[in-house]
Amino acid sequence: MLDPIVNFVTRIFQWVGRGIGLAVGIVLWPFLWVSRWYSGRGFILKGILGAIVVVLVGLYAYFFYVTQWWTNFNPDYPAAISAQKEPTAAGNPVGTDTQQTPTSCKPSAIAAVSADLIDFNVNQNAWISSMVLSKAGFFGIEWRRTPFFDNKAAFQLGINQVLRRTTTELVDTLGRVRGTSQIDQNLQDARTALAWNEDAWYIGWRGPTRPTPSVYREAIRKLRAYNASLEKCQVTFDARADNLMQFLDRIAGDIGSTSDILRARIAASDAGWFDFRADDRFWFAYGQLYAYYGILTAARSDFGTVIAERNLGTLWARLEQQSRAALDVQPWIISNGSESSSFFPSHLATMGFNLLQVRTNIVEVRSVLDR
Incomplete structure (x- = not known):
């Protein structure tokens, strides 16, 4: 039977x-x-083709290495700024001569952190988006549409989004007296450099061009040049309460936009571990939080006088703690499952919740400043 x-x-x-x-x-x-x-085939043709294969294998081995190993990744990177307790605003005198003339001023922590984050993106790590194999994709398919090699690129682009926003605010408001004085040329050059195409290689559709990392390195030099001038009291950092409010508004809007992107992806798919677009959405948002944690910590240092006068120390500390706690979410594989699923978690929903918590804390700080 x-x-x-x-x-x-x-x-x-x-x-x-x-x-x-x-x-x-x-x-x-x-x-x-x-x-x-x-x-x-003949010996010569075999040699040429063999050399091409060896080069391709070497390039893909290097590409695999730089996309999987993240050099100097450290969510606690703003620790040195957090340890500073003196409530002195950036640009204020910290040293005088015998005639009480300022000889040195406090540099901007926002400019310093921005320069360090660019250095982290293009010097300490390879800039993935402009690499030729990143542009080639997987047999012509964009890497972001596959489960391979796109997480680090998305993380770097999230950081870069924050840097573009921050340098714009430095040029338009923070680096000028009441937003009406002359624009600082170093800050303007830094903003222009960061506006360069994120995926530029040596050759583009219009011919030879400059690769993205070399242009972004100019932004590092310009931000540090601005800080050197600020330390000599030669330029301005306008650390007023209304400038801080506007800066926080911009950050809250940026974070809110990213949370909407996550919500749209959650609504578009519930494929769990098999949603190959979920990972780049997650790591882009993570890169934003990683950068904003440093920028917000730096803002507490640069606007120390305002924060002390408005008794914002406790609220700001909670904002930093929430930002840092969100960076502990580092799943090995990103899942975009149903939010009610018992087997396929929704990491995008978790990230969206963390983003909105940070945004809520920013709005709370902003409301106190506006009283």
Whole structure:
């Protein structure tokens, strides 16, 4: 009586085995064809093609390395700024001569953190988006549409989004007296550099061009040049309460926009571990939080006088703590499952919740400033 069942199960395994064999054959067929074709070529052609293959293998090995190893990734990177307790605003005198003339002023922590984050993105790590293999994709398919090699690029782009916003505020308001004095040229050059295409390589559609990392390195030099001038009391940092309110408004708006992007992806798919677009959304938002944690910590230092006068120390400390706690969410694989699922978590929903918590704390600080 068991023979029909045994025969049925045997046939099932035979069919599965044939299916696997067929799939493997389809995958290996192009390589077998190339191997046969290559074996019939001449010595010179073999050498040229072999060299090309070696170069490609080397490039992909390097690409794999730089996308999987994140150098100097450290969510606690603003710790040195957090340890500063003196409520002195950036640009205020910290040293005078015998005639009480200022000889040195406090540099901007916002400018310093911005320069350090750019350095982290393009010097301590390779800038992924402009690498030729990143642009080539997976057999022409963009990496962000696959489960491979796009997490670090998305993280870097999230940081860069914050840096573009921050340098714009430095140029338009923070680096000018009441937003009406002359624009500082170093800050303007830094903003222009960061506006460069994020995926530029040596050759573009219009011919030779400058790769993104080399342009962004100019922004590092310009931000540090601005801080050097500020330390000599030669330029301005306008650390007023209304400027801080406007800066916080911009940050809250930026975070709110990203939370909407996450919500749209949650509504578009509930494929769990198999949503290949969820990881780049998650790591872009994570990069934003990573950068804003440093920028907000730096803002407490730069606007120390305002924060002390408005008794914002406790609220600001809670804002920093919430920002830092959100960075502890580092899942190995990103899942975009249903929010009510017991088996497929929704990491995008978790990240969206953390973003909105940070935004709520920013709005609370802003409301106190506006009283």
